[in-house]
Amino acid sequence: MGWGASLSKGLHMITKEVLTCEICQEPIHPHPISGWAQGHNAWPLHEGRCCDSCNNLVIAERISRIANSDVLNWGSYGSEAHHALPS
Numbered sequence: 001m002g003w004g005a006s007l008s009k010g011l012h013m014i015t016k017e018v019l020t021c022e023i024c025q026e027p028i029h030p031h032p033i034s035g036w037a038q039g040h041n042a043w044p045l046h047e048g049r050c051c052d053s054c055n056n057l058v059i060a061e062r063i064s065r066i067a068n069s070d071v072l073n074w075g076s077y078g079s080e081a082h083h084a085l086p087s
């Protein structure tokens with residue numbers, strides 16, 4: 001786990017090291033056009049990095065979390081704040 005934190009701090013550094021997708025365990029290949037080889041942030045499915053195809057799953061998970069929980073939490077915060085206002 002320790003190397004993950006240092007990796008995110010050093011993402012601006014160019015590295016030849018091939019990363020491994022934390023979700024499917026396949027190597028993350030450099031993007032054919034941009035050369036970007038750092039993959040994608042795998043949160044919330046995993047800590048660390050993931051490949052292009054798994055990134056679709058990550059994005060779907062983020063969307064479902066926003067739809068299912070975060071918006072509801074924000075909504076309850078909003079209603080509490082609303083009730084606290086003098087009417």
Ligand SMILES: [Zn+2]
Pocket residue numbers: 021022023024025026050051052053054055
């Ligand atoms: Zn993957």
